[in-house]
Amino acid sequence: MISRVLCSTALVLATGSAFAQAADPGAKLAQQKNCMACHALDTKIVGPAYQDVAKKYAAQKGAAAMLATKIIKGGSGAWGAIPMPPQVVSEAEAGQLAAWILKQKK
Template sequence: MKKILISLFAIGGTPSLPLQPLLAADGNELYKTKGCPACHAIDTKTLGPSYKDVAAKYASQADAAAMLAAKIKSGGSGTWGKIPMPPSAVTDEEAKTLAVWVLTQK
Protein backbone atom coordinates (compact mmCIF):
# COMPACT_ATOMS: atom_id res chain seq x y z
CA MET A 1 0.00 0.00 0.00
CA LYS A 2 2.88 2.39 0.75
CA LYS A 3 4.17 2.09 -2.82
CA ILE A 4 0.73 2.88 -4.21
CA LEU A 5 0.32 5.94 -2.01
CA ILE A 6 3.83 7.20 -2.72
CA SER A 7 3.20 6.82 -6.46
CA LEU A 8 -0.11 8.68 -6.17
CA PHE A 9 1.51 11.54 -4.28
CA ALA A 10 4.40 11.70 -6.74
CA ILE A 11 2.23 12.05 -9.82
CA GLY A 12 -0.58 14.19 -8.54
CA GLY A 13 0.26 15.77 -5.24
CA THR A 14 -2.72 14.14 -3.56
CA PRO A 15 -4.32 10.79 -4.19
CA SER A 16 -7.45 10.89 -6.30
CA LEU A 17 -8.61 7.57 -4.91
CA PRO A 18 -10.44 7.54 -1.58
CA LEU A 19 -8.15 6.20 1.14
CA GLN A 20 -10.89 4.98 3.48
CA PRO A 21 -11.67 1.80 1.49
CA LEU A 22 -7.97 0.93 1.36
CA LEU A 23 -7.61 1.42 5.11
CA ALA A 24 -10.80 -0.53 5.78
CA ALA A 25 -9.57 -3.51 3.80
CA ASP A 26 -6.18 -3.42 5.50
CA GLY A 27 -7.76 -2.92 8.94
CA ASN A 28 -10.10 -5.85 8.50
CA GLU A 29 -7.20 -8.06 7.42
CA LEU A 30 -5.06 -6.93 10.36
CA TYR A 31 -8.00 -7.55 12.72
CA LYS A 32 -8.17 -11.14 11.48
CA THR A 33 -4.42 -11.85 11.46
CA LYS A 34 -3.19 -10.06 14.59
CA GLY A 35 -5.28 -11.99 17.12
CA CYS A 36 -7.85 -9.28 17.78
CA PRO A 37 -10.85 -11.68 17.54
CA ALA A 38 -9.58 -13.51 20.62
CA CYS A 39 -10.90 -10.63 22.75
CA HIS A 40 -12.94 -8.37 20.44
CA ALA A 41 -15.83 -8.68 18.03
CA ILE A 42 -17.14 -6.03 15.70
CA ASP A 43 -20.65 -5.80 17.09
CA THR A 44 -20.72 -7.89 20.28
CA LYS A 45 -18.96 -7.43 23.60
CA THR A 46 -16.76 -10.42 24.34
CA LEU A 47 -13.75 -10.28 26.66
CA GLY A 48 -13.21 -6.73 25.44
CA PRO A 49 -15.61 -4.13 24.07
CA SER A 50 -17.14 -4.42 20.62
CA TYR A 51 -15.54 -2.23 18.00
CA LYS A 52 -18.91 -0.58 17.37
CA ASP A 53 -18.96 0.48 21.04
CA VAL A 54 -15.39 1.77 20.79
CA ALA A 55 -16.21 3.74 17.63
CA ALA A 56 -19.31 5.23 19.26
CA LYS A 57 -17.44 6.22 22.43
CA TYR A 58 -14.68 8.06 20.57
CA ALA A 59 -16.64 9.34 17.53
CA SER A 60 -16.40 12.99 18.55
CA GLN A 61 -12.84 12.88 19.90
CA ALA A 62 -10.43 14.64 17.51
CA ASP A 63 -7.38 12.58 18.48
CA ALA A 64 -9.23 9.25 18.70
CA ALA A 65 -7.18 7.45 16.05
CA ALA A 66 -3.85 8.40 17.64
CA MET A 67 -5.09 7.52 21.14
CA LEU A 68 -6.45 4.14 20.01
CA ALA A 69 -3.27 3.37 18.06
CA ALA A 70 -1.26 3.98 21.23
CA LYS A 71 -3.57 1.69 23.24
CA ILE A 72 -3.39 -1.02 20.59
CA LYS A 73 0.40 -0.85 20.63
CA SER A 74 0.94 -0.46 24.39
CA GLY A 75 -2.16 -2.02 25.93
CA GLY A 76 -4.28 -0.40 28.57
CA SER A 77 -6.68 -0.93 31.44
CA GLY A 78 -9.56 0.65 33.27
CA THR A 79 -11.43 2.23 30.37
CA TRP A 80 -13.70 -0.74 29.62
CA GLY A 81 -13.57 -2.65 32.89
CA LYS A 82 -11.11 -4.53 35.04
CA ILE A 83 -9.63 -6.83 32.39
CA PRO A 84 -6.50 -5.20 30.94
CA MET A 85 -5.70 -5.21 27.26
CA PRO A 86 -2.17 -6.51 26.71
CA PRO A 87 0.17 -4.82 24.24
CA SER A 88 -0.33 -5.97 20.66
CA ALA A 89 2.47 -7.23 18.44
CA VAL A 90 1.95 -4.63 15.73
CA THR A 91 4.04 -1.95 14.11
CA ASP A 92 3.19 1.71 14.57
CA GLU A 93 1.71 1.76 11.05
CA GLU A 94 -0.40 -1.34 11.72
CA ALA A 95 -1.65 0.16 14.98
CA LYS A 96 -2.70 3.34 13.15
CA THR A 97 -4.43 1.34 10.42
CA LEU A 98 -6.28 -0.76 12.99
CA ALA A 99 -7.31 2.33 14.96
CA VAL A 100 -8.75 4.07 11.89
CA TRP A 101 -10.54 0.85 10.92
CA VAL A 102 -12.01 0.42 14.41
CA LEU A 103 -13.37 3.97 14.27
CA THR A 104 -15.21 3.17 11.03
CA GLN A 105 -17.24 0.40 12.68
CA LYS A 106 -20.70 1.83 13.22
Protein backbone atom coordinates in the same frame (compact mmCIF):
# COMPACT_ATOMS: atom_id res chain seq x y z
CA MET B 1 -42.23 -19.77 -1.12
CA ILE B 2 -42.04 -16.14 -0.02
CA SER B 3 -40.32 -17.07 3.24
CA ARG B 4 -37.75 -19.10 1.30
CA VAL B 5 -37.03 -16.10 -0.92
CA LEU B 6 -36.74 -13.81 2.11
CA CYS B 7 -34.38 -16.23 3.87
CA SER B 8 -32.28 -16.55 0.72
CA THR B 9 -32.16 -12.78 0.33
CA ALA B 10 -31.13 -12.34 3.97
CA LEU B 11 -28.39 -14.94 3.56
CA VAL B 12 -27.06 -13.21 0.44
CA LEU B 13 -27.06 -9.83 2.19
CA ALA B 14 -25.33 -11.21 5.29
CA THR B 15 -22.79 -13.07 3.18
CA GLY B 16 -22.15 -9.98 1.07
CA SER B 17 -21.59 -7.95 4.21
CA ALA B 18 -19.16 -10.56 5.55
CA PHE B 19 -17.26 -10.55 2.26
CA ALA B 20 -17.13 -6.75 2.23
CA GLN B 21 -15.85 -6.76 5.81
CA ALA B 22 -13.26 -9.43 5.02
CA ALA B 23 -12.07 -7.46 1.97
CA ASP B 24 -11.33 -4.37 4.10
CA PRO B 25 -7.58 -4.16 4.85
CA GLY B 26 -8.29 -3.14 8.47
CA ALA B 27 -10.51 -6.17 8.98
CA LYS B 28 -7.87 -8.42 7.44
CA LEU B 29 -5.21 -6.98 9.73
CA ALA B 30 -7.46 -7.44 12.78
CA GLN B 31 -7.83 -11.11 11.80
CA GLN B 32 -4.10 -11.55 11.15
CA LYS B 33 -3.10 -9.96 14.45
CA ASN B 34 -5.64 -12.09 16.34
CA CYS B 35 -7.60 -9.06 17.57
CA MET B 36 -10.83 -10.94 16.94
CA ALA B 37 -9.95 -13.45 19.67
CA CYS B 38 -10.98 -10.83 22.25
CA HIS B 39 -13.07 -8.39 20.20
CA ALA B 40 -15.98 -8.66 17.75
CA LEU B 41 -17.69 -6.04 15.63
CA ASP B 42 -20.97 -5.92 17.52
CA THR B 43 -20.60 -8.12 20.61
CA LYS B 44 -18.46 -7.84 23.72
CA ILE B 45 -16.21 -10.87 24.10
CA VAL B 46 -13.28 -10.26 26.47
CA GLY B 47 -12.88 -6.71 25.24
CA PRO B 48 -15.53 -4.32 23.99
CA ALA B 49 -17.25 -4.60 20.61
CA TYR B 50 -15.55 -2.47 17.97
CA GLN B 51 -18.85 -0.70 17.30
CA ASP B 52 -18.97 0.36 20.96
CA VAL B 53 -15.37 1.61 20.83
CA ALA B 54 -16.14 3.61 17.69
CA LYS B 55 -19.30 5.04 19.25
CA LYS B 56 -17.38 6.12 22.36
CA TYR B 57 -14.37 7.70 20.63
CA ALA B 58 -15.26 8.58 17.01
CA ALA B 59 -16.20 12.20 17.77
CA GLN B 60 -13.12 12.86 19.90
CA LYS B 61 -10.26 14.81 18.39
CA GLY B 62 -7.14 12.65 18.20
CA ALA B 63 -9.10 9.42 18.74
CA ALA B 64 -7.17 7.45 16.12
CA ALA B 65 -3.80 8.34 17.65
CA MET B 66 -5.07 7.59 21.16
CA LEU B 67 -6.42 4.18 20.10
CA ALA B 68 -3.23 3.35 18.20
CA THR B 69 -1.25 4.09 21.37
CA LYS B 70 -3.58 1.87 23.43
CA ILE B 71 -3.17 -0.92 20.89
CA ILE B 72 0.63 -0.70 21.13
CA LYS B 73 0.94 -0.12 24.89
CA GLY B 74 -2.19 -1.85 26.18
CA GLY B 75 -4.52 -0.30 28.68
CA SER B 76 -6.94 -0.84 31.52
CA GLY B 77 -9.92 0.73 33.20
CA ALA B 78 -11.66 2.30 30.19
CA TRP B 79 -13.85 -0.78 29.59
CA GLY B 80 -13.79 -2.59 32.91
CA ALA B 81 -11.39 -4.52 35.05
CA ILE B 82 -9.85 -6.75 32.38
CA PRO B 83 -6.74 -5.06 30.94
CA MET B 84 -5.74 -5.24 27.29
CA PRO B 85 -2.12 -6.32 27.03
CA PRO B 86 0.27 -4.55 24.66
CA GLN B 87 -0.05 -5.86 21.12
CA VAL B 88 2.80 -6.81 18.82
CA VAL B 89 2.11 -4.41 15.97
CA SER B 90 4.04 -1.67 14.23
CA GLU B 91 2.99 1.96 14.59
CA ALA B 92 1.62 1.84 11.04
CA GLU B 93 -0.41 -1.29 11.79
CA ALA B 94 -1.75 0.24 15.01
CA GLY B 95 -2.79 3.33 13.07
CA GLN B 96 -4.50 1.21 10.43
CA LEU B 97 -6.33 -0.80 13.09
CA ALA B 98 -7.39 2.34 14.96
CA ALA B 99 -8.73 3.96 11.79
CA TRP B 100 -10.64 0.79 10.92
CA ILE B 101 -12.10 0.51 14.43
CA LEU B 102 -13.36 4.10 14.28
CA LYS B 103 -15.12 3.33 10.97
CA GLN B 104 -17.22 0.65 12.71
CA LYS B 105 -19.55 3.20 14.33
CA LYS B 106 -23.18 2.19 13.77
